[in-house]
Amino acid sequence: MLSVFSVTFPFFALVLCGFLATRGKVLPLSAISGLNTFVLYFALPCMLYRFGANTPIRQLLDPAVAGVYLICGLILVAATIALTRRGTIGWNDAAFGALVVAFPNTGFMGVPLLVALLGEQSAGPVILTMAIDMIITTSVCLALSRLDGADAHGAATAVKNALRGMATNPMPWSIALGAVASAVGWQLPAPVDKTIVMLAEAASPVALFTIGAVLARSQMNAHEHVPMAQYVPLALAKLLVHPVLIWLACQAAIALGVSLSPFTVTVMVLLAALPSASNVALLVERFGAHGGRVARVILVSTVLAFFTFSLAVALVS
Template identity: 35%
Template sequence: MLAIFLQTLPFFLIIGLGFVAGRTGFFNEEATAWLTRFVFYFALSAMLFRFAANLSLAEVLDWQFVTAYLCATGFVYLLVTGVAFLRGARVEVAAFEAQCATIGNVGFLGVPMLTLLMGEAAIGPVMLVLAVDLIFFGSLIVILITGARDGRMNIRILGTVGMGLLKNPMIVSIMLGLGWSALALPIPVVMNDFLSLLGGAATPGALFAIGASLAGKSAERPFIAGWLSICKLVLHPAAVALSALWLFSVAPYAAAVMIAAAALPVAGNVYILAQHYRVAPQRVSASILISTVAAVVSVSLVIGWVGALY
């Protein structure tokens, strides 16, 4: 277990470096926003496209895997929503609490870390988790918020959701990569070197950006944020493990990657949405901060445990 911790520690040390740079003012909010933009639209997209272009859709798309992850995540989503309703929370607040409990930082942290620690074969399962999070649960939060505010479901909501997916560079790069693979097109040496060089910036850039963004977050309402962090770091991977290993008998290696992805801390894009819709941004901010700090230990424990599965 110590060996696993030492392997994951460099990733969190880069996050810590970004946090110090943000706290000291060396890296201000504007600089963090531009770095995040570079990673999101260029470096991470290059990495995902290159990975996807070397896979086939048949290798990636596993409906048993998707069903297991959806069922487990849906269970935690409904549980956290129910607890929020029992406290008297509004639909919008309950939806964001459920999002905190189920949507991990798969794009910025999971893709680079899990592919390095668990092997490049992990990219297929990681991309499936990322796709489900973005397409299903990313759409669900928009539908719930818009529907609650309008008082009814409107066909225009689907248009908003569709445009949001088409504008997401992670979804676009994965689909373009799989399309390239489906056409059996070779990747020219120059193109491959370009994608490798640009994609290589994704790991340190994304980790540094996570840390710098955490510098501006506070741990207000720590009780609720603590509950949501426990759900994300403990309950979510536990539910995914039960679903993948016992209910749906997912292949051991794919199940291990799925569980590790579920153990990641709360995603930063949940905070961006909370700010956009003006729904509990401080609570979401605190959940991201607490879960990321706790993940230094918890993610190592989970990766160490799932390593025995394959």
């Protein structure tokens, strides 16, 4: 267990550094958007491109991984909405509550953390599941969020807006370009490749620091009291129910003859054991859901993940 903590500790320590720097006003709130921009539009796309280009195309397009992960994600979304949509929580809040449960922090935390733990061969399933969450799971939840007093046109508009958002997100494009480079064996010119390498190496520390800063900003801006019953169960569902569901689905798929290696199952379970994606808070702000509730789910899941994720690593290893 200590060997696991020795790997995971630096990642969560960087998140804590970003949190404390923002809470202590060493990092101005106005600087966080700049950090987000650097990670989202420069460093992380370069990291994803490199992993995609260096990963065999069959791993990037594995139908078994995609099918099992997507089915589990949709089950989790449906169950979360069914259990939480009552009282003051309508479709909008329930849908984003479901998204924050089903969408792990794969980009900012999962890619560097799992590669550090399991090696670069884990990049294929990581990148594939991240693409599913960004394109399919997010679009489904955004469409469901529009059902509060809306007709089918409202849901269709939400899906259209979600797809437009995906089209302007550089991460899916970097994944696609990496996959093409992997398929055709294309190598970048040495100076360009070196530039991409330098940006990719900055992705992990800056992304983790930014997560902490975003969490601190969300906490500082969330002045409304939110009952613990509205966010702690969602955080626990993300950290405990999601990985167990993935493991059970993988075992069922293997029993039915689907080809899933033990290594791939390990990667998928650890992906699901990650805390909630911090970018869900940005979507909540855009679509007018309860930001304080989602921010607390992200914060609690990130804090608890230091222990639960490390335990998951020890169990599946």
